[in-house]
Amino acid sequence: MTFEEYAYARGPALIRLARLLCGDEHRAEDLVQDVLARAYARWGRIARTDRPDLYVRRMLVNAHHSWWRRPTNREATVAEPADTAGAGDTAAELAERDELWRQVRALPAKQRTVIVLRYYEDLDDTTIAEIMNCATGTVRTHAKRGLDALREHQRISTTGVC
Structure with a gap:
Protein backbone atom coordinates (compact mmCIF):
# COMPACT_ATOMS: atom_id res chain seq x y z
CA MET A 1 0.00 0.00 0.00
CA ALA A 79 -17.39 22.69 24.73
CA GLU A 80 -18.85 22.62 21.25
CA PRO A 81 -22.45 21.89 20.39
CA ALA A 82 -22.92 18.21 19.64
CA ASP A 83 -22.87 17.81 15.87
CA THR A 84 -23.25 14.03 15.93
CA ALA A 85 -26.78 14.03 17.30
CA GLY A 86 -29.34 11.83 15.63
CA ALA A 87 -32.63 13.15 14.35
CA GLY A 88 -34.62 11.53 17.18
CA ASP A 89 -32.43 12.75 20.06
CA THR A 90 -34.19 14.66 22.76
CA ALA A 91 -32.73 17.57 24.65
CA ALA A 92 -32.21 15.35 27.71
CA GLU A 93 -30.25 12.79 25.66
CA LEU A 94 -28.09 15.52 24.17
CA ALA A 95 -27.43 17.02 27.59
CA GLU A 96 -26.51 13.60 28.98
CA ARG A 97 -24.17 12.89 26.06
CA ASP A 98 -22.52 16.29 26.41
CA GLU A 99 -22.05 15.83 30.15
CA LEU A 100 -20.48 12.39 29.64
CA TRP A 101 -18.13 13.79 27.01
CA ARG A 102 -17.12 16.64 29.36
CA GLN A 103 -16.30 14.06 32.02
CA VAL A 104 -14.26 11.95 29.58
CA ARG A 105 -12.31 15.05 28.55
CA ALA A 106 -11.67 15.83 32.24
CA LEU A 107 -9.93 12.49 32.81
CA PRO A 108 -6.12 12.37 32.97
CA ALA A 109 -4.54 11.94 29.53
CA LYS A 110 -3.69 8.24 29.75
CA GLN A 111 -7.07 7.26 31.19
CA ARG A 112 -8.82 9.32 28.51
CA THR A 113 -6.65 7.71 25.82
CA VAL A 114 -7.56 4.20 26.99
CA ILE A 115 -11.27 5.03 27.24
CA VAL A 116 -11.28 6.54 23.73
CA LEU A 117 -9.33 3.67 22.18
CA ARG A 118 -11.43 1.03 23.93
CA TYR A 119 -14.94 2.41 23.66
CA TYR A 120 -14.81 4.78 20.68
CA GLU A 121 -12.27 2.96 18.51
CA ASP A 122 -13.37 -0.51 19.76
CA LEU A 123 -9.81 -1.80 20.22
CA ASP A 124 -8.80 -4.64 22.51
CA ASP A 125 -6.40 -4.25 25.44
CA THR A 126 -3.47 -5.83 23.58
CA THR A 127 -3.77 -3.39 20.67
CA ILE A 128 -4.18 -0.45 23.03
CA ALA A 129 -1.07 -1.58 24.93
CA GLU A 130 0.87 -1.68 21.67
CA ILE A 131 -0.34 1.81 20.71
CA MET A 132 0.48 3.24 24.14
CA ASN A 133 3.71 1.22 24.43
CA CYS A 134 2.81 -0.22 27.82
CA ALA A 135 1.69 -3.50 29.38
CA THR A 136 -1.87 -4.79 28.99
CA GLY A 137 -2.21 -4.67 32.77
CA THR A 138 -1.45 -0.94 32.66
CA VAL A 139 -4.18 -0.50 30.04
CA ARG A 140 -6.67 -2.31 32.27
CA THR A 141 -5.61 -0.19 35.26
CA HIS A 142 -6.11 3.06 33.33
CA ALA A 143 -9.48 1.81 32.05
CA LYS A 144 -10.62 0.83 35.55
CA ARG A 145 -9.55 4.15 37.06
CA GLY A 146 -11.16 6.11 34.25
CA LEU A 147 -14.43 4.18 34.49
CA ASP A 148 -14.39 4.47 38.29
CA ALA A 149 -14.00 8.25 37.99
CA LEU A 150 -16.87 8.44 35.50
CA ARG A 151 -19.08 6.26 37.72
CA GLU A 152 -18.22 8.31 40.79
CA HIS A 153 -19.16 11.50 39.01
CA GLN A 154 -22.42 9.85 37.89
CA ARG A 155 -23.15 8.72 41.46
CA ILE A 156 -22.48 12.20 42.84
CA SER A 157 -24.58 13.94 40.21
CA THR A 158 -27.44 11.45 40.67
CA THR A 159 -27.55 11.51 44.46
CA GLY A 160 -26.30 15.07 44.92
CA VAL A 161 -23.83 13.85 47.57
CA CYS A 162 -20.37 15.35 47.57
Missing part, protein backbone atom coordinates in the same frame (compact mmCIF):
# COMPACT_ATOMS: atom_id res chain seq x y z
CA THR A 2 1.36 3.41 -0.91
CA PHE A 3 1.33 6.28 1.54
CA GLU A 4 -1.28 8.14 -0.51
CA GLU A 5 -3.61 5.11 -0.43
CA TYR A 6 -3.12 4.75 3.32
CA ALA A 7 -3.70 8.45 4.02
CA TYR A 8 -6.83 8.51 1.86
CA ALA A 9 -8.26 5.32 3.43
CA ARG A 10 -7.36 5.96 7.08
CA GLY A 11 -7.28 9.77 7.26
CA PRO A 12 -10.88 10.23 8.47
CA ALA A 13 -10.44 7.57 11.18
CA LEU A 14 -7.20 9.19 12.34
CA ILE A 15 -8.90 12.59 12.55
CA ARG A 16 -11.76 11.05 14.52
CA LEU A 17 -9.30 9.44 16.94
CA ALA A 18 -7.36 12.69 17.34
CA ARG A 19 -10.57 14.65 17.91
CA LEU A 20 -11.64 12.23 20.62
CA LEU A 21 -8.22 12.43 22.25
CA CYS A 22 -7.89 16.20 22.30
CA GLY A 23 -11.50 17.36 22.15
CA ASP A 24 -10.86 20.05 19.55
CA GLU A 25 -11.56 19.54 15.85
CA HIS A 26 -8.99 22.04 14.59
CA ARG A 27 -6.20 20.85 16.85
CA ALA A 28 -7.05 17.26 15.85
CA GLU A 29 -6.64 18.11 12.17
CA ASP A 30 -3.30 19.79 12.89
CA LEU A 31 -2.16 16.81 14.93
CA VAL A 32 -3.06 14.33 12.18
CA GLN A 33 -1.38 16.50 9.57
CA ASP A 34 1.84 16.59 11.63
CA VAL A 35 1.74 12.83 12.22
CA LEU A 36 1.08 12.05 8.56
CA ALA A 37 3.94 14.34 7.53
CA ARG A 38 6.29 12.45 9.84
CA ALA A 39 4.88 9.10 8.66
CA TYR A 40 5.40 10.08 5.02
CA ALA A 41 9.11 10.59 5.67
CA ARG A 42 9.33 7.08 7.17
CA TRP A 43 6.71 5.33 5.05
CA GLY A 44 9.12 2.78 3.57
CA ARG A 45 9.92 1.50 7.04
CA ILE A 46 6.35 1.81 8.36
CA ALA A 47 4.84 -0.04 5.39
CA ARG A 48 7.15 -3.00 6.03
CA THR A 49 5.77 -3.52 9.54
CA ASP A 50 3.06 -6.10 10.16
CA ARG A 51 0.51 -3.46 11.15
CA PRO A 52 1.25 0.01 9.76
CA ASP A 53 -2.05 1.39 11.11
CA LEU A 54 -1.04 0.44 14.64
CA TYR A 55 2.28 2.24 14.16
CA VAL A 56 0.61 5.43 12.91
CA ARG A 57 -1.98 5.34 15.71
CA ARG A 58 0.86 5.07 18.22
CA MET A 59 2.51 8.07 16.56
CA LEU A 60 -0.77 9.97 16.92
CA VAL A 61 -1.22 9.11 20.61
CA ASN A 62 2.42 9.97 21.34
CA ALA A 63 2.14 13.25 19.44
CA HIS A 64 -0.97 14.16 21.43
CA HIS A 65 0.76 13.43 24.73
CA SER A 66 3.89 15.32 23.63
CA TRP A 67 1.80 18.32 22.61
CA TRP A 68 0.40 18.57 26.15
CA ARG A 69 3.87 18.39 27.67
CA ARG A 70 4.89 21.65 26.01
CA PRO A 71 4.35 24.53 28.44
CA THR A 72 2.95 26.78 25.71
CA ASN A 73 0.09 24.38 24.99
CA ARG A 74 -1.92 24.57 28.19
CA GLU A 75 -4.98 26.12 26.63
CA ALA A 76 -8.38 24.81 27.63
CA THR A 77 -10.84 23.74 24.97
CA VAL A 78 -14.41 24.93 25.19
Whole structure:
Protein backbone atom coordinates (compact mmCIF):
# COMPACT_ATOMS: atom_id res chain seq x y z
CA MET A 1 0.00 0.00 0.00
CA THR A 2 1.36 3.41 -0.91
CA PHE A 3 1.33 6.28 1.54
CA GLU A 4 -1.28 8.14 -0.51
CA GLU A 5 -3.61 5.11 -0.43
CA TYR A 6 -3.12 4.75 3.32
CA ALA A 7 -3.70 8.45 4.02
CA TYR A 8 -6.83 8.51 1.86
CA ALA A 9 -8.26 5.32 3.43
CA ARG A 10 -7.36 5.96 7.08
CA GLY A 11 -7.28 9.77 7.26
CA PRO A 12 -10.88 10.23 8.47
CA ALA A 13 -10.44 7.57 11.18
CA LEU A 14 -7.20 9.19 12.34
CA ILE A 15 -8.90 12.59 12.55
CA ARG A 16 -11.76 11.05 14.52
CA LEU A 17 -9.30 9.44 16.94
CA ALA A 18 -7.36 12.69 17.34
CA ARG A 19 -10.57 14.65 17.91
CA LEU A 20 -11.64 12.23 20.62
CA LEU A 21 -8.22 12.43 22.25
CA CYS A 22 -7.89 16.20 22.30
CA GLY A 23 -11.50 17.36 22.15
CA ASP A 24 -10.86 20.05 19.55
CA GLU A 25 -11.56 19.54 15.85
CA HIS A 26 -8.99 22.04 14.59
CA ARG A 27 -6.20 20.85 16.85
CA ALA A 28 -7.05 17.26 15.85
CA GLU A 29 -6.64 18.11 12.17
CA ASP A 30 -3.30 19.79 12.89
CA LEU A 31 -2.16 16.81 14.93
CA VAL A 32 -3.06 14.33 12.18
CA GLN A 33 -1.38 16.50 9.57
CA ASP A 34 1.84 16.59 11.63
CA VAL A 35 1.74 12.83 12.22
CA LEU A 36 1.08 12.05 8.56
CA ALA A 37 3.94 14.34 7.53
CA ARG A 38 6.29 12.45 9.84
CA ALA A 39 4.88 9.10 8.66
CA TYR A 40 5.40 10.08 5.02
CA ALA A 41 9.11 10.59 5.67
CA ARG A 42 9.33 7.08 7.17
CA TRP A 43 6.71 5.33 5.05
CA GLY A 44 9.12 2.78 3.57
CA ARG A 45 9.92 1.50 7.04
CA ILE A 46 6.35 1.81 8.36
CA ALA A 47 4.84 -0.04 5.39
CA ARG A 48 7.15 -3.00 6.03
CA THR A 49 5.77 -3.52 9.54
CA ASP A 50 3.06 -6.10 10.16
CA ARG A 51 0.51 -3.46 11.15
CA PRO A 52 1.25 0.01 9.76
CA ASP A 53 -2.05 1.39 11.11
CA LEU A 54 -1.04 0.44 14.64
CA TYR A 55 2.28 2.24 14.16
CA VAL A 56 0.61 5.43 12.91
CA ARG A 57 -1.98 5.34 15.71
CA ARG A 58 0.86 5.07 18.22
CA MET A 59 2.51 8.07 16.56
CA LEU A 60 -0.77 9.97 16.92
CA VAL A 61 -1.22 9.11 20.61
CA ASN A 62 2.42 9.97 21.34
CA ALA A 63 2.14 13.25 19.44
CA HIS A 64 -0.97 14.16 21.43
CA HIS A 65 0.76 13.43 24.73
CA SER A 66 3.89 15.32 23.63
CA TRP A 67 1.80 18.32 22.61
CA TRP A 68 0.40 18.57 26.15
CA ARG A 69 3.87 18.39 27.67
CA ARG A 70 4.89 21.65 26.01
CA PRO A 71 4.35 24.53 28.44
CA THR A 72 2.95 26.78 25.71
CA ASN A 73 0.09 24.38 24.99
CA ARG A 74 -1.92 24.57 28.19
CA GLU A 75 -4.98 26.12 26.63
CA ALA A 76 -8.38 24.81 27.63
CA THR A 77 -10.84 23.74 24.97
CA VAL A 78 -14.41 24.93 25.19
CA ALA A 79 -17.39 22.69 24.73
CA GLU A 80 -18.85 22.62 21.25
CA PRO A 81 -22.45 21.89 20.39
CA ALA A 82 -22.92 18.21 19.64
CA ASP A 83 -22.87 17.81 15.87
CA THR A 84 -23.25 14.03 15.93
CA ALA A 85 -26.78 14.03 17.30
CA GLY A 86 -29.34 11.83 15.63
CA ALA A 87 -32.63 13.15 14.35
CA GLY A 88 -34.62 11.53 17.18
CA ASP A 89 -32.43 12.75 20.06
CA THR A 90 -34.19 14.66 22.76
CA ALA A 91 -32.73 17.57 24.65
CA ALA A 92 -32.21 15.35 27.71
CA GLU A 93 -30.25 12.79 25.66
CA LEU A 94 -28.09 15.52 24.17
CA ALA A 95 -27.43 17.02 27.59
CA GLU A 96 -26.51 13.60 28.98
CA ARG A 97 -24.17 12.89 26.06
CA ASP A 98 -22.52 16.29 26.41
CA GLU A 99 -22.05 15.83 30.15
CA LEU A 100 -20.48 12.39 29.64
CA TRP A 101 -18.13 13.79 27.01
CA ARG A 102 -17.12 16.64 29.36
CA GLN A 103 -16.30 14.06 32.02
CA VAL A 104 -14.26 11.95 29.58
CA ARG A 105 -12.31 15.05 28.55
CA ALA A 106 -11.67 15.83 32.24
CA LEU A 107 -9.93 12.49 32.81
CA PRO A 108 -6.12 12.37 32.97
CA ALA A 109 -4.54 11.94 29.53
CA LYS A 110 -3.69 8.24 29.75
CA GLN A 111 -7.07 7.26 31.19
CA ARG A 112 -8.82 9.32 28.51
CA THR A 113 -6.65 7.71 25.82
CA VAL A 114 -7.56 4.20 26.99
CA ILE A 115 -11.27 5.03 27.24
CA VAL A 116 -11.28 6.54 23.73
CA LEU A 117 -9.33 3.67 22.18
CA ARG A 118 -11.43 1.03 23.93
CA TYR A 119 -14.94 2.41 23.66
CA TYR A 120 -14.81 4.78 20.68
CA GLU A 121 -12.27 2.96 18.51
CA ASP A 122 -13.37 -0.51 19.76
CA LEU A 123 -9.81 -1.80 20.22
CA ASP A 124 -8.80 -4.64 22.51
CA ASP A 125 -6.40 -4.25 25.44
CA THR A 126 -3.47 -5.83 23.58
CA THR A 127 -3.77 -3.39 20.67
CA ILE A 128 -4.18 -0.45 23.03
CA ALA A 129 -1.07 -1.58 24.93
CA GLU A 130 0.87 -1.68 21.67
CA ILE A 131 -0.34 1.81 20.71
CA MET A 132 0.48 3.24 24.14
CA ASN A 133 3.71 1.22 24.43
CA CYS A 134 2.81 -0.22 27.82
CA ALA A 135 1.69 -3.50 29.38
CA THR A 136 -1.87 -4.79 28.99
CA GLY A 137 -2.21 -4.67 32.77
CA THR A 138 -1.45 -0.94 32.66
CA VAL A 139 -4.18 -0.50 30.04
CA ARG A 140 -6.67 -2.31 32.27
CA THR A 141 -5.61 -0.19 35.26
CA HIS A 142 -6.11 3.06 33.33
CA ALA A 143 -9.48 1.81 32.05
CA LYS A 144 -10.62 0.83 35.55
CA ARG A 145 -9.55 4.15 37.06
CA GLY A 146 -11.16 6.11 34.25
CA LEU A 147 -14.43 4.18 34.49
CA ASP A 148 -14.39 4.47 38.29
CA ALA A 149 -14.00 8.25 37.99
CA LEU A 150 -16.87 8.44 35.50
CA ARG A 151 -19.08 6.26 37.72
CA GLU A 152 -18.22 8.31 40.79
CA HIS A 153 -19.16 11.50 39.01
CA GLN A 154 -22.42 9.85 37.89
CA ARG A 155 -23.15 8.72 41.46
CA ILE A 156 -22.48 12.20 42.84
CA SER A 157 -24.58 13.94 40.21
CA THR A 158 -27.44 11.45 40.67
CA THR A 159 -27.55 11.51 44.46
CA GLY A 160 -26.30 15.07 44.92
CA VAL A 161 -23.83 13.85 47.57
CA CYS A 162 -20.37 15.35 47.57
